Amino acid sequence: MELELIKRVYFVGVGGIGMSALARYFKKRGCQVSGYDKTRTVLTSVLEEEGILITYTDALASLQEEYLVKNEETLVVYTPAIPKDSILLNYFRDQGFDLQKRSQVLGIISKGQFCIAVAGTHGKTTTSTIIAHILTDTGYGCTAFLGGIATNYASNFLIGDNDVVVVEADEYDRSFLTLHPDIAVITSMDADHLDIYGDAAQLHESFYLFAGQLKEGGTLFVKQGLPMTAGITYSAGMNSMVQSGNIRVENGDFVFDYTDAGVTITDIKSMLPGKHNVENTTVAIAAALRLGISPEKVKAAVASFRGVKRRFEYIVRDEKHIYIDDYAHHPEELRACFHAVRQLYPETKLTVVFQPHLFSRTKDFAAEFAKVLSTVDELLLLDIYPARELPLEGITSAWLLDQMSLAECAIYTKDEVLGYVTEMQPELLLTVGAGDIDTLIQPLKNILTHV
Missing domain, CATH: 3.90.190.20 (Mur ligase, C-terminal domain)
Structure with missing residues (x-):
């Protein structure tokens, strides 16, 4: 489906953190946006305040008239977490509506744009949010679809006026294979979602495929020690192509130095605790420098990053x-x-x-x-x-x-x-x-x- 053709969107599972970011995006585009979720939450209440009509009843009677008949201008987005016996989901499927998963829609949106995609069994939400914050805080700009609420912006969605998009690439159900990034980050490949993959080998195979989706001339960052042979390695306190060292705690903040082949930045302050967050910040800095943002601006942006809701x-x-x-x-x-x-x-x-x-x-x-x-x-x-x-x-x-x-x-x-x-x-x-x-x-x- 071409992005410009979409005039109205219905979300089955609109209250999910990733789905709600998409709902906000289409609302900003001027589309009619509605959706269903099982229960009202703080997030769905905020969406309703933003003008998105949400029902909490899985029944045809809850649908607006515009969504009862298939239309080329109507997109239905669903999450795999929705039960297979959902009345609304099955109605849209039986009527032949264009049904897309969140990841497929991200693929549609990022097509033709400069895409920065962050994947990993953990670390991807924090890392993608740091990248989005650096780009936004420095004035470079981006549109970002995040898997958590960025504290600085009280939102999981940022909109910019350029053609750069930052997305969290979800490995669940192999969803990230719809993306073709210009910059890709792989933060971790620990066994998870074995109900989908069966074993770690199959999970790793998906990450190899994701890395293979990189656009020609693109850049792949991989955390040091992961079973990947390609990419620029990064780490905290280890010997890698991009690294952070001299890590210490000062007045409750983590402070460290950043080094890559051409740049050194000293005394970077971060409110995020732990070596794992130093690593997340390290690769975010590397991605921002790749875009030509000055080290001084990157350092200041990192210091002002206040984290993600429910992440430490x-x-x-x-x-x-x-x-x-x-x-x-x-x-x-x-x-x-x-x-x-x-x-x-x-x-x-x-x-x-x-x-x-x-x-x-x-x-x-x-x-x-x-x-x-x-x-x-x-x-x-x-x-x-x-x-x-x-x-x-x-x-x-x-x-x-x-x-x-x-x-x-x-x-x-x-x-x-x-x-x-x-x-x-x-x-x-x-x-x-x-x-x-x-x-x-x-x-x-x-x-x-x-x-």
């Missing part, structure tokens, strides 16, 4: 309590998150509330989850968040708990978590997970700040 986000930080929330839901993400916390608060007892995400992921990585979760001081474990999955026999939070070596750990309901925090008032609290654990954030903040 400080909820409470006062003399009595530190409360951090993070989206980490894979063992490697948890390990990086815990390490960053320990670097900043090495002497403080760490209390963690974790919600496992997906029965299949919990089953596939149980040993790794048990090992990394056992490194905290105290664990409050919630039930597994099913998302798109049905339960798997025997795969429960209790089953996972039995594999841990940590003494201070138990299963809690959300209400029990609130009661525990009210009574114990932990000095250092961390909530982690990709499900609906975010519904605890405001109540926990209220408890710790005595609102």
Whole structure:
């Protein structure tokens, strides 16, 4: 479908972080935009305030008349997370509407533009958002479709007046193979989504294919140590083509030096904690320099970047309590998150509330989850968040708990978590997970700040 032909768009699953960015894009283009989602959230409420009509009923009666009959000017976008028995999705399919996944639509939008695509089983949201911020803050400009809410802009969508587009390239369901980037970044290739890929080898094959989609003359950045033979390697504290070194913590900020074949930038300050975020920032700097942005402007932009919502986000930080929330839901993400916390608060007892995400992921990585979760001081474990999955026999939070070596750990309901925090008032609290654990954030903040 040609972009210029699209006059109206319907989103089945409009409340998703990636889908909502697309909805905002088409609204900005002047298209009629509507959609469905299962439940009202803070994000869908904001979309409604922006003029996007949303229904929370999966029924034909909820459709506007314009979407009942197939039209060449109408695009229907859906997320694979929508159940296969969805009434609305099946109606559009049966009527022969042009149905596209989010990734396919990103391919349509980025076609003919200068595309910067960031892929990886983790790190892609933060990295793509840093790149988008550097381009925006320096005045270079870009249009960006992000997988999280950028704190600087309170949005997952940025619009620029040039032909540069920054996208988060999602490996789930091989979605990123619709993109043909000018600059591609691969941040990680750890086994994940094994319900889709089956094994790590198949996942790696998808990343090889993604790298092969690079436009002629394009640039590929690959984190040092990944099983890729092509590309410019980057790292923090390792011997790579692009690297950061002299990493230290000063007044709560991470400070480091950047070096590549032709540029050195010293004393770069970043609000983002942890070596993994130094690496994310390193490749973002490399991408920005590739576009000809001056080192001085890049350094200033990095210092002003305030992060992404639910990515090591400080909820409470006062003399009595530190409360951090993070989206980490894979063992490697948890390990990086815990390490960053320990670097900043090495002497403080760490209390963690974790919600496992997906029965299949919990089953596939149980040993790794048990090992990394056992490194905290105290664990409050919630039930597994099913998302798109049905339960798997025997795969429960209790089953996972039995594999841990940590003494201070138990299963809690959300209400029990609130009661525990009210009574114990932990000095250092961390909530982690990709499900609906975010519904605890405001109540926990209220408890710790005595609102």
